[in-house]
Amino acid sequence: MTDDGYAELTSALRGFLDAVATAGPHDQVQALTDDLRRWTAILAESRQEEGKRVFGERFDLPDRGQTLTPVFAPQVVTTSKVEGTAWFGDYFHGSNGAAHGGTLPLLFDEVFGHIAVERGSRARTAYLHTDFRSVTPIGVDLQVRAWVERAEGRKLFLAADLRDGEVVCAEAEALFVLLRDGAP
Numbered sequence: 001m002t003d004d005g006y007a008e009l010t011s012a013l014r015g016f017l018d019a020v021a022t023a024g025p026h027d028q029v030q031a032l033t034d035d036l037r038r039w040t041a042i043l044a045e046s047r048q049e050e051g052k053r054v055f056g057e058r059f060d061l062p063d064r065g066q067t068l069t070p071v072f073a074p075q076v077v078t079t080s081k082v083e084g085t086a087w088f089g090d091y092f093h094g095s096n097g098a099a100h101g102g103t104l105p106l107l108f109d110e111v112f113g114h115i116a117v118e119r120g121s122r123a124r125t126a127y128l129h130t131d132f133r134s135v136t137p138i139g140v141d142l143q144v145r146a147w148v149e150r151a152e153g154r155k156l157f158l159a160a161d162l163r164d165g166e167v168v169c170a171e172a173e174a175l176f177v178l179l180r181d182g183a184p
């Protein structure tokens with residue numbers, strides 16, 4: 001991992017988003033807004049084209065340096081399976097202590113993507129089906145795994161599940177299609 005501060009920035013940004021998501025009314029809200037706008041302007045000056053950015057493009061950083069998805073820490077990554085832990089911060093809260101339903105396919109897409117990348121393939125998600133089996137708790141280490149069911153030509157059929165101990169929170173099935181040479 002390159003020690004240029006971006007791993008810490010990603011972690012700090014996640015913490016900030018979790019704090020925003022759980023904060024009540026605050027007397028410093030205008031100061032915060034002003035700070036955010038100031039930093040937005042500073043960062044806008046160094047806007048980069050895709051391929052030269054950090055967010056989501058730095059494979060040496062946790063979560064590729066992005067905060068779009070819940071935390072995913074892979075422990076096993078092969079061309080046929082991925083296993084690791086997932087963690088949904090408060091930012092991903094939906095209601096009644098459960099993760100927002102839309103964030104589960106977001107996690108699964110990311111996890112499936114590791115298999116495609118490990119296979120050296122440029123691929124895109126054609127479909128991703130999620131079954132919500134039990135509420136996904138916030139702030140708990142969860143176990144996630146994904147595997148290749150079968151490959152047919154350019155089509156990669158994938159499956160995954162997310163567990164809280166013995167409890168299955170969600171399952172997913174997806175089709176990733178390997179891109180043709182020259183596809184954008």
Ligand SMILES: CCCCCCCCCCCC(=O)SCCNC(=O)CCNC(=O)[C@H](O)C(C)(C)COP(=O)(O)OP(=O)(O)OC[C@H]1O[C@@H](n2cnc3c(N)ncnc32)[C@H](O)[C@@H]1OP(=O)(O)O
Pocket residue numbers: 059064109110111112113114117123124125126127153154155175177178179180
């Ligand atoms: C280290 C950390 C890394 C971590 C890295 C983590 C990265 C995160 C990964 C995120 C991945 C994404 O979200 S990607 C972004 C979301 N996805 C997209 O935007 C995709 C939008 N759609 C497309 O671009 C296109 O439709 C494609 C690429 C999916 C397919 O187009 P194509 O290449 O022209 O192929 P096409 O001929 O249409 O289809 C090929 C075969 O697939 C079948 N097929 C295509 N779509 C479907 C479908 N929805 N349902 C069933 N079957 C389908 C066709 O029938 C055909 O079967 P047959 O006739 O051959 O039998």
